[in-house]
Amino acid sequence: MTEEAPRPEEERKEEGGTREPRDAAYWARYAETLKVSDVPEGAAGINVEGRRAVGPLQGFGKMWQKTYRVRLGGVAVTPAEVIKTWKENYTEFWPEGNRFYAPLAGIAPGEVALISGSLPGGVKLSTGVMVLYADDESFTLMTPQGHPFSGWITFSSFEEDDATAVQAQVLMRANDPLYEMGLRMGGHKMEDEMWRQTLANLAAHFGVHERVETHIICVDPKLQWKEYRNVWHNAGIRSALYSVTAPLRWRRSRGSR
């Protein structure tokens, strides 16, 4: 989690004694870098611990806004109930092939989750996300440096034409030139499929088997060449190096006993 957790309602007063805005409890507190408090078995915090969280403005590639939406028609469920279910069972709705290690404290502002996945070409990837924002009807995850993309994913639920709709919206840029290439060579397709499958799994949980609508906009076609150095933090490369050097670490730890 980030270094400072949200404070309880009664303590939420600003320095000057004035009441904080009503969204104050929903946002993560600012911390310079991310901190992983617990590394579950099978996960690795190497590409999260000490990294900065990055938004769509810090990435390298084109900026995309991708919206995936499904209507839970014919089901009597409120947006708040949908989001509560989603937060509590986030891991279960993820498609096979990737693993999301939910934070022990759940999807709450400032918490950090670890992810094990794979990139196109089968490269293993250890990364994570920080819960940037969470209220009763939405929550947003923000990526760390080195993640395939730099940006936010907002999950929300709302009423739409007499039905509850569920939506995942990604606002992102590829984090570095290698990821940008990867996204163009099949990564976008993989990512779209992943979020469509996630929403389909969530809808199926409520007994709905509707098609997931996808709406993709290129917000900014420009590449941000000034960010090419983000490749230094590339989690794919670092995860691969970490795997390759595992025997060395093992020998070193034996030698130090």
Next chain:
Amino acid sequence: MNVGSEELPGSLHALRGEFEETREVQRTRRNEMPQAQVTMDVRRVSDRVSVVDVKGDVTAFAEGVLMDAYAQASEGGVQGIILNFEGLEYMNSSGIGLLVTLLIRVNREKQRLLVYGLSEHYRSIFQITRLDDAIAIHDSEQEAVKAGGA
């Protein structure tokens, strides 16, 4: 630096009076779109700078209001768009997303986006979302107008 309104030099008030447009359109869309709990009034403070006074909630539902206000604020070759957040009451992550897309539009038009009037809480949100890397935050309208090219 915090500059109270009583400290503002007379020239700025004169500037505001001179250029403030009488067609300050109340951009409340509450009747058309019940979920948009925000108003954005546009003031032209100089030939090259417009101020948008944001009052209420900045969420996904504010998109139409914000983009309309931006279109009005940009009329006549304006170079600096200033968002006044003194009246900001609530903002969620979708609202932050809106500001990112607005920033991209502003950059595309070779304009500058500046803000002032952020409380400590919202300054912290600009920091954590890294919006402060790209949007200049000022303590007062006077500072923002000066930086905006007036």
